[in-house]
Amino acid sequence: MQSKNFDLLGFSIEEAEAQFGFLLGAFEYGAPPHGGLAFGFDRLCAVMNGQSSIRDFIAFPKNNQGRDMMIDAPSPIHKDQLKELYLDIRMEKK
């Protein structure tokens, strides 16, 4: 069943194994029937207060460009940091 599901989702067995092998492995050791749920906590706050924006319920939100205007993030990092992370930055010409 799960392999059919992966098949439909466009995963090969090998890809599924590489991505979710740890979970599939865990399921081989006695997985109980289970189910769950996730509530959007910011959204719940907004709805309960009759407001449409979740931003007003987050102490330090990001703007529509994904920026934190207060601390000015994201930002470039020092070249030494890049070096020890084995990263090169190639900027796209605009």
Next chain:
Amino acid sequence: MYRTHNCGELRITDIGKKVTISGWVQKGRDLGGLTFVDVRDRYGITQLVFNMDENTELCIQARKLGREFVIQATGLVKERSSKNRNRPTGEVEVEVSELNILNESKVPPFTIEDDTDGGDDIRMKYRYLDIRRSPVQSNIIFRSKLALETRKYLDSQGFLEVETPFLIKSTPEGARDFVVPSRLNQGQFYALPQSPQTFKQILMVAGIDKYFQIVKCFRDEDLRADRQPEFTQIDCEMSFVHIEDILNTFEGLTRHLFNATLGLELGDFPRMTYDEALRLYGSDKPDLRFGMSFTEINDLAKGNGFSVFDDAELVVGICAKGISEKYSNKDMKDLTEWLQRPQIGAKGLVYIKYQEDGSIKSTIGKFYSDEELMIWAEKLGAEKGDVIFILSGELEQTRKQLSELRLELGKRLELIKAGDFKPLWVLDFPLLEWDDDAGRFHAMHHPFTSPKKEDILRMLNGDHETMKSLKADAYDMVINGVEIGGEVSNS
């Protein structure tokens, strides 16, 4: 000691007490021989008064206080001669005998009052000043209380709060991951979790039985209004439960939260299948605060030579109560243009007015007799004074457009009562969602969702259309047209 009382707690019963309070200067007013200063903290605002005749030096000092200076004032609580009934501390003031400036402040870039003159960007940049404003502060207080009540309720139901890691493994499913380069493992990356999905399932294998977490999730999504790259979920998972147990638990949690924070009793949540929700409201998150559900009228509309309807996959209408006289031709034109905007993209709007005098006025009179249209009116539950709006075209698109129209009418006709909450469960979501662009299916919830038992055989043997119709034991809680929670059972 910086304070004996906060700025929100002095009352008429405190008259005569010597008190010390600390806070920020909201504003000052000089009235002849008296100077008034409003001092604010998280708990409220208290008025300080300085008397020029009685303490000249102190009064001059008070007159020099700037907005947002941090001060400490000691004095006697007195009854105010002109009371401010809108403020809990409005019956008293503190006649100051000692004033300390604890810190000065630059002039803030916007006014720190309930109605601010600050734009979004400037308020975000100076968020610490924005948070001093009481509307923002009350949101933060509400959030804190909601989190606390969530923990109380889930604890009472035997849940354990378990933290799961933020540095995890990137998976291609869902939205884009935020990635974190690893310094110790050259060329390798962690990803920040889009949700703790895999870990919570592993916790079930580990025998934790009932898990929850109020947890940050991260999604690197394209820019859209009101999306945050990091957001918070109440994440839960339970073992040895049927769907009914899960629904009851989280309906219970939601009822508890509304009761504990707003003092509201929500009652039992109605349930509706995904297919029903789309058929009746054109949306998998219907707003049930007002009626106006859809009526499909293919059987009545087709075969009269009106090609717009004859060629349509779906002809569907809604009935708006009591607006036939007040909705003018101009209103109709306005509404039609609203629907034709590219964001909605309807070709046109057909309407039928069932007027107060019992006559019918419509945009399709050429093709349908009044008698025929009376039958339509009856089918849509229209009475004298009502207007029927009809859209037609391809099924999914038409439903979506009519859903937009329904919500817009709800707004324009003021059908939504402030403070009204209408929760529901939407059940039996499709297992898979076809992505035309990618040419493959996506998991509607997550890749470990099972199909419903009765769909298992169809899944193993079905063709493409069958796959689209497979249903999962997947559920959403919707409140006031907003999806609050997604839920999945993995058996």
